[in-house]
Amino acid sequence: MHPDERIDQLYGQTVKIIQSDEVFSFSLDAVLLADFTRISRRSKAVDLCAGNGAVALFLSQKTSGPINLVEIQSRLADMAARSVQLNHLEDRLHVYPIDLKDAPQTLKKDAYDVVTCNPPYFADQPHSQKNPNPYLAIARHELKTDLNTVLATTSALLKTNGRASFVYRPDRFLEMCQKMVANRLIPKRIRFVYPFQNKDANMFLIEAIKDGKPGGLHLEAPLVVYDAPNQYTPEVQRLIYGD
Numbered sequence: 139m140h141p142d143e144r145i146d147q148l149y150g151q152t153v154k155i156i157q158s159d160e161v162f163s164f165s166l167d168a169v170l171l172a173d174f175t176r177i178s179r180r181s182k183a184v185d186l187c188a189g190n191g192a193v194a195l196f197l198s199q200k201t202s203g204p205i206n207l208v209e210i211q212s213r214l215a216d217m218a219a220r221s222v223q224l225n226h227l228e229d230r231l232h233v234y235p236i237d238l239k240d241a242p243q244t245l246k247k248d249a250y251d252v253v254t255c256n257p258p259y260f261a262d263q264p265h266s267q268k269n270p271n272p273y274l275a276i277a278r279h280e281l282k283t284d285l286n287t288v289l290a291t292t293s294a295l296l297k298t299n300g301r302a303s304f305v306y307r308p309d310r311f312l313e314m315c316q317k318m319v320a321n322r323l324i325p326k327r328i329r330f331v332y333p334f335q336n337k338d339a340n341m342f343l344i345e346a347i348k349d350g351k352p353g354g355l356h357l358e359a360p361l362v363v364y365d366a367p368n369q370y371t372p373e374v375q376r377l378i379y380g381d
Contacts, residue, residue: 143217145224150380153195156221162214164192166363167305167341169377170331171256172196174343175303177203181251184208184295186238186288191218191231193254198227203251207233208241210283239287242294253292253302257285285313289321296348308339315344324350329358335365 139145142160147153148169157163172193177183181203185194188207197205207222209215215235222231236244292302302323306314308330315325323346331341339360362371370378 139220148378148380150376150378151196151199153199153225154221155190155192155195156217156224157190158217162190162217164190166374167256168192169196170341170343170361171254171303171305172200173377174305174327174329174345175200175252175254176301176345177201177252179203182249183252183254184241184245184250186241186253186255186291187257187283188218188233189214189256191221191233193256194218194231195221195225195227197254198225198231203230205231206241206245207231208238208245209233209235210237211235238283238291241291245295247294248297250295251297251300253295253300254304255288255292255302256305257288258283285310286317286321289317289323293321293323293348298349300348301345302348303343303345305341305343308342311342318344318346322349323347324352325355326350327356327358329361331361331363333363335362 140158143156143158145154146157155164175197177197177200179202181201183197183201183203183205185205186208188194188209191207194205194207207218209218212235215233219233222228222233234244296302318325325344325346327345329343330339331343332339361373363374365371
């Protein structure tokens with residue numbers, strides 16, 4: 139453990155995750171993505187932009203299959219690897235500190251049942267304000283990758299009919315759908331996430347199938363995070379605190 143690090147655990151999960159406010163801590167979007175992702179007990183999976191490993195660690199409770207974590211930032215990849223060891227999952231979870239565009243060559247093309255990703259949300263505009271923390275800037279802005287590269291890599295990793303799940307920002311919803319189709323990923327499930335009942339959506343979850351048949355898109359019921367300030371809705375309470 140580094141001096142700035144701590145170990146966190148969701149009440150509703152058995153996994154423990156090494157976190158650091160100075161480097162990186164997972165947020166609700168990781169919890170929602172892991173819950174939204176459909177994965178079978180023997181699926182082979184890859185988590186891109188893995189950060190400190192939260193999504194993959196949560197998914198490890200839903201499958202007994204192997205999960206590969208890909209994270210370009212060496213400090214975050216090291217945190218993820220130590221969290222894997224902390225949870226005694228070294229036999230199933232493996233961390234690769236590489237650029238995600240190299241994942242199909244380093245891992246294997248057309249080989250995975252499930253790919254997940256919580257990609258950087260913000261395009262790298264020349265005059266856009268970046269987080270002064272370089273770890274967070276890379277995690278949130280397209281400084282090391284971009285949406286099309288994420289989707290092309292996802293498509294290369296997946297088997298035909300494999301599933302991909304993402305969490306993203308609504309202002310890039312159309313871009314996400316268009317670039318998915320261009321990369322042979324056909325959207326099949328979408329769920330918008332709202333901070334409060336009377337507010338605009340601030341996230342969406344989307345699942346696509348590689349080379350899936352056109353049509354058959356399912357728009358799921360909205361997910362509302364808060365009933366009142368600092369008061370989670372029952373569904374989100376279940377995800378964080380368990381039943």
